[in-house]
Ligand code: C2E
Ligand code: CA
């Protein structure tokens with residue numbers, strides 16, 4: 495929590511592009527932690543640590559607050575883009591979560607449709623055990639917030655969770671996007687997954703697009719949106735502003 499006050503924790507944003515129009519449709523908020531002695535600490539280390547030490551709530555609230563302020567600003571300027579945040583199941587176990595999220599939206603004058611929440615299969619798995627998680631998801635969905643299933647395909651029961659949770663978008667994990675270039679079988683699998691998702695009216699996003707070759711293939715396979723270093727690495731808010739002003 496001290497790190498939050500000291501400004502060592504900050505948020506970067508990575509745009510997601512519409513495949514057909516090439517325009518930004520949303521941007522994902524990713525937390526960053528810079529420690530003076532240890533240097534840059536990746537969220538993969540920070541998040542589990544924050545969960546264990548009980549300050550995941552503070553991190554989550556900080557990111558939500560920053561991200562919804564940015565989204566509100568763009569909405570006011572007429573750009574109806576959504577900001578996407580990542581969550582951990584731990585945060586959703588609190589029965590106060592949905593009220594808290596809606597309060598922040600109101601405080602920051604951010605319309606609910608300008609917020610997307612990304613959940614993982616691990617989250618979905620825990621939702622089957624914890625009624626509080628499902629209730630929070632339902633209340634937020636009712637308010638107009640959309641949910642996306644992150645790292646799609648890495649778990650063992652992706653499609654089961656699409657039935658049990660109100661998901662409107664899936665983000666195909668980068669291992670598939672990278673794997674399908676060299677492996678014809680992976681390509682076939684991805685092609686089928688995209689079709690299946692479309693038949694369920696889901697938006698399909700490609701994560702971790704790094705090369706032109708990958709972009710061409712995801713275009714051929716019918717993905718709706720894409721995100722990755724090929725377009726941009728995650729950037730600070732001022733750089734995001736520049737990207738959004740360009741279009
Ligand atoms: P994620 O949600 O799957 O986020 C995508 C990760 O892939 C990000 O790593 C991003 O920087 C990276 N990435 C983007 N484009 C490319 C690409 O073209 N190639 C490759 N190889 N990687 C790319 P990052 O920022 O290190 O975040 C790692 C994970 O930490 C995230 O994975 C997410 O699960 C978690 N995370 C990040 N921020 C938050 C947060 O605020 N709250 C929670 N609960 N988790 C977070
Ligand atoms: Ca994510």
Ligand code: CA
Nearest residue numbers: 644645665701
């Ligand atoms: Ca992901």
